[in-house]
Amino acid sequence: MHANGAKQAEIKKKAKEDRFQYHDYYQIDDLLQEDHLLAREAVRAWVKQEVSPIIEEYADKAQCPTHLFKQLGEIGAYGPSLPETYGGGGMDEIAYGIIMQELERGDSGIRSMASVQGSLVMYPIYRFGSEEQKRKYLPKLATGDLIGCFGLTEPDHGSNPSGMVTNIKDDGDAYILNGAKMWITNSPMADIAVVWAKDEEGIVRGLIVEKDMKGFSAPEIHGKWSLRASITGELVFEDVRVPKSQVLPNVQGLKGPLSCLSKARYGIAWGAIGAALDCYDSALRYSQERIQFDRPIGGFQLTQKKLAEMITEITKAQLLAWRLGTLANEGKASPAQISMAKRNNVHMALEVAREARQIHGGMGITNEYPVMRHMMNLETVLTYEGTHDIHLLITGMDVTGLNAFK
Amino acid sequence: MKLLVCVSKTPDTTTKIKFTSDNSELDTNGVQYIMNPYDEWYALVRALELKEAQGGSVTILNVGPAENDTVIRKGLAIGADEAVRINADPQSSLNVAKQIAEYAKGEGFDIVFFGKETIDYNGSEVSAMVAELLDMPFISYASHMEMDGNNATIKRDIEGGVETLSVDTPFVISAAKGLAEQRIPNMRGIMMAKRKPLKVVPAATFDDPVATVSYELPPEKGQVKLIDPENMDELVRLLHEEAKVI
Ligand SMILES: Cc1cc2nc3c(=O)[nH]c(=O)nc-3n(C[C@H](O)[C@H](O)[C@H](O)COP(=O)(O)OP(=O)(O)OC[C@H]3O[C@@H](n4cnc5c(N)ncnc54)[C@H](O)[C@@H]3O)c2cc1C
Numbered sequence: 268m269h270a271n272g273a274k275q276a277e278i279k280k281k282a283k284e285d286r287f288q289y290h291d292y293y294q295i296d297d298l299l300q301e302d303h304l305l306a307r308e309a310v311r312a313w314v315k316q317e318v319s320p321i322i323e324e325y326a327d328k329a330q331c332p333t334h335l336f337k338q339l340g341e342i343g344a345y346g347p348s349l350p351e352t353y354g355g356g357g358m359d360e361i362a363y364g365i366i367m368q369e370l371e372r373g374d375s376g377i378r379s380m381a382s383v384q385g386s387l388v389m390y391p392i393y394r395f396g397s398e399e400q401k402r403k404y405l406p407k408l409a410t411g412d413l414i415g416c417f418g419l420t421e422p423d424h425g426s427n428p429s430g431m432v433t434n435i436k437d438d439g440d441a442y443i444l445n446g447a448k449m450w451i452t453n454s455p456m457a458d459i460a461v462v463w464a465k466d467e468e469g470i471v472r473g474l475i476v477e478k479d480m481k482g483f484s485a486p487e488i489h490g491k492w493s494l495r496a497s498i499t500g501e502l503v504f505e506d507v508r509v510p511k512s513q514v515l516p517n518v519q520g521l522k523g524p525l526s527c528l529s530k531a532r533y534g535i536a537w538g539a540i541g542a543a544l545d546c547y548d549s550a551l552r553y554s555q556e557r558i559q560f561d562r563p564i565g566g567f568q569l570t571q572k573k574l575a576e577m578i579t580e581i582t583k584a585q586l587l588a589w590r591l592g593t594l595a596n597e598g599k600a601s602p603a604q605i606s607m608a609k610r611n612n613v614h615m616a617l618e619v620a621r622e623a624r625q626i627h628g629g630m631g632i633t634n635e636y637p638v639m640r641h642m643m644n645l646e647t648v649l650t651y652e653g654t655h656d657i658h659l660l661i662t663g664m665d666v667t668g669l670n671a672f673k
Numbered sequence: 674m675k676l677l678v679c680v681s682k683t684p685d686t687t688t689k690i691k692f693t694s695d696n697s698e699l700d701t702n703g704v705q706y707i708m709n710p711y712d713e714w715y716a717l718v719r720a721l722e723l724k725e726a727q728g729g730s731v732t733i734l735n736v737g738p739a740e741n742d743t744v745i746r747k748g749l750a751i752g753a754d755e756a757v758r759i760n761a762d763p764q765s766s767l768n769v770a771k772q773i774a775e776y777a778k779g780e781g782f783d784i785v786f787f788g789k790e791t792i793d794y795n796g797s798e799v800s801a802m803v804a805e806l807l808d809m810p811f812i813s814y815a816s817h818m819e820m821d822g823n824n825a826t827i828k829r830d831i832e833g834g835v836e837t838l839s840v841d842t843p844f845v846i847s848a849a850k851g852l853a854e855q856r857i858p859n860m861r862g863i864m865m866a867k868r869k870p871l872k873v874v875p876a877a878t879f880d881d882p883v884a885t886v887s888y889e890l891p892p893e894k895g896q897v898k899l900i901d902p903e904n905m906d907e908l909v910r911l912l913h914e915e916a917k918v919i
Binding site for chain 1 (some may be wrong): 687705742743746747751855857858859860861863864866867871
């Protein structure tokens, strides 16, 4: 009995250490380039050094580790696939995916900080902004000297952004912006917000709103049981005068925000694998260390079933992400293909987290292990950037040609 | 200053070590490799700091096959200017040392850096051999180093204390913990590394008087025995009869 008690104490002590090991069951690494592997190793080292030691505490207190914003810029996690001339990394889409995977291996909230900044703030400015806007904002966003957020969702318009009521009215050299956005990642911390609003003709336009513009506020949303280490807020606009030079000149209509979402969803399809790998890795180790009925619980068939199914699903998701990345590099990944990967991989990660939680027994509900935190985070990931069901409807529409949304 | 940092590739610290069936070689199946941490965290980073402070160049050198290029690229991503790979299968320490010395002798390096040991074979031999072959002074296990012109003041941790040495360039140094702090390469560095030169040099041929015969794994750790604090006699008995330490 004593010996077993000591063993448990040892397991508990080691749990807090980040002992993560990568799992590549189908040797997908053989399909990757040297810079992909180096990026993965670097971001993993950063996560082990900077995220793992503090994340449970921040999540516990529902606080955002804001000091990491700048560090994410230093390692190059913001807009890695944007060109170097604007402070991007000049990397390919697979590298971007791998960076998201490693960040989410640490925590979905940390990955969210980076994917919002890179895909939802830098990307629209790069793709739709004027040369002046690009030069003004992109280099500082890339280093993390400026923090951005993306305002599309409204209190009454989530899955249906086309119904948005936030609006702009022409006022000479400026627009007057009114309305409110809800569930906005990074918003209380943000220096700028990329906001989508309808003009007087009902056409969706993108604007870069700066923090200190009069009439603009960004109150924090409290009480989240998910993504607790990521800060979320509202955006409130009361007669905010936004100079016309702040409008993104090169896009009109919902395809603006939707193309940003495609980028971010692509990253999430990779990111979710990171969370799943962390849960699987922890469960696999626990199953070898935890003794019940005089043998490691990994020896029982029911535990093996869980582990075997987990690694099978992870492997399928890895292949999906790799193929999607290859298509994205060739400029061929369709929004519907991205929807399929986002939906499948996030759901997979959530299922893996739940099974991993069971393998950890009672310990699985504590913050001694990362599993419950990942599981709670993944509830957000399942919902944001298009809910699980909305992505299913996108696939449904793509294969039948019939719109089931309305 | 012209600085050379010799780096080797080692299995990741979490690797489960197995040997081939006749126990004469490491079974490399499923092994994940990293740059030897003493080379990367301390030797390379201290060399980069010196270059940043006083100019010059940092070359990294590896003796090994083409698979080692990923590890070498990492050194370039962290900030080395160029890399050299001597295309040889690293066998004995002596052979590796001779390959390095053969390359370095004509290059005029001011300081040749090594890690204090590799974390796989823990030989701590190559650096000393290279110093001898290049006829340079050798400072081992350096945990602190300051340069003033061409003179270095180096501290080494010794049993129960610290030794301070002064040495003029050129010299060979092996780095211990404390000499510098790990630098994680960023994405920009990784992309820049792709464009930096990695020169492959053919191996020189030397007779190798040393050959590995076999490896053995340490015996499996036994079960922990916990003794009730009241039961001192039992503790003494076990220490005497089973552990045989008293
Ligand atoms: C932590 C967090 C961070 C977020 N960050 C951002 C951000 O940075 N920027 C941003 O703009 N938004 C952000 N969001 C918002 C997110 O994208 C929305 O929550 C999401 O789009 C769903 O909208 P909703 O919450 O209004 O749910 P609703 O749209 O009301 O959906 C409720 C339920 O109804 C289902 N449903 C809706 N319509 C249909 C239909 N036609 N057919 C079948 N089922 C349907 C949905 O699938 C869902 O299950 C964030 C959300 C969270 C939780």
